[in-house]
Amino acid sequence: MTMRLPPGSICLGVLAVLISCTLECHARQSQGGVTFAPRSAVSAANVGSTMNTILDLRGGAKKRGGRTASLHSSKDKGTTVTGKQKVKGSNKQDVKKSAVSDQLAKYKAMLPLTRVYITMVGIVTLLGLVLGEEISQGLLALDPIRVMYGFELWRPITAACFLGSPSIGWLMNAYYLFTYGSSLERGVGTAQHFLFLMIQICLLSIFSAFFGLPFFAQSVITSMLHVLSRSMPTQPVKWLVFTVPYWTLPYGLMASDALQAGSSGGSPAAAALPHILGILSGHIYFFHKSIWPRSEGAEDWLNAPAFLSRRFDVDPNVETSKSKESINKALKSRKKGKRKGRKLGM
Secondary structure (H helix, E strand, C coil): CCCCCCHHHHHHHHHHHHHHHHHHHHHHHHCCCCCCCCHHHCCHHHHHHHHHHHHHHHCCCCEECCEECCCCCCCCCCECCCCCECCCCCCHHHHHHHHHHHHHHHHHCCCHHHHHHHHHHHHHHHHHHHHCHHHHHHHHCCCHHHHHHCCCCCHHHHHHHCCCCCCHHHHHHHHHHHHHHHHHHHHHCHHHHHHHHHHHHHHHHHHHHHHCCCCCHHHHHHHHHHHHHHHCCCCEEEECCEEEEHHHHHHHHHHHHHHHHHHCCCCHHHHHHHHHHHHHHHHHHHHHHHHHHHCCCCCCCCCCCHHHHHHHCCCCCCCCCHHHHHHHHHHHCCCCCCCCCCCCCC
16 A cells, blocks of 8 residues: 655655765765665665654654655644644534524423413414414414304404404514513413403403404403503503603504504504404403402402412412512502502592
């Protein structure tokens, strides 16, 4: 097997041979004879030792298995010639797995009822894409006759979860649902939030059937926002580029949707109707939960049942959530005669 050397090593080898011949000639001259030995007479051992000496002096690699190693011929793929670990690029598969795991971790970190609601919204949206608009309207939309006489009891649930086909508006509504739903569930507890959603679905099913609305998911979002805003009405919040009191936020969203519908050729009244129904249903809950119990001789009859509290809340008697404490503190501070200005619920 022929040994191939780098060009630099060949030049060094020729130089070593010449140096050896010159040294031998000088040795012969010193002994009295001026005779030059032929190139074939030079010892291979002398050439090899001289070659190794020169390679050591220049810092080159030594021979490995009959071949001279170089910076480009290292057998260890994971290390360099000097023995250091090579810097490897990012593995696309590992990056993809980490991104998926991060999304799953965020999904699992959601509060339980909000996570279930978001999941149902995704499932209903996927069914709408698979079945098509006409079939999905007939299968998922609210139909009071089929609910009462056909026992199609899933229709109020699907009507509360359908946000339309995927679009920018769908993304914004899903974000509002996650934000306001998480805030309300964190503030009042999972069991009480479940009771709130059941009341909203019942009320909005009646209102939507009366006005002929097939879906009312937007109304559920507005009702969540209305209850939150009435708990802390004077708290300043950011909306677009403005800083407004919290209680005005549901009306601001209603106005923006109505203006957008009017500019695109739609009906502003039809765009505002879901928000109006959401504010109405949310205020019915808020009145009976937060205003009526403070009247003389009245009691709070909208408390979550004990079995729901045991099932969903870790300890229903201890309020550990900062959001829950702030909401309760805001409600207590709005007692009659303790606050100047506009009265609660008016």
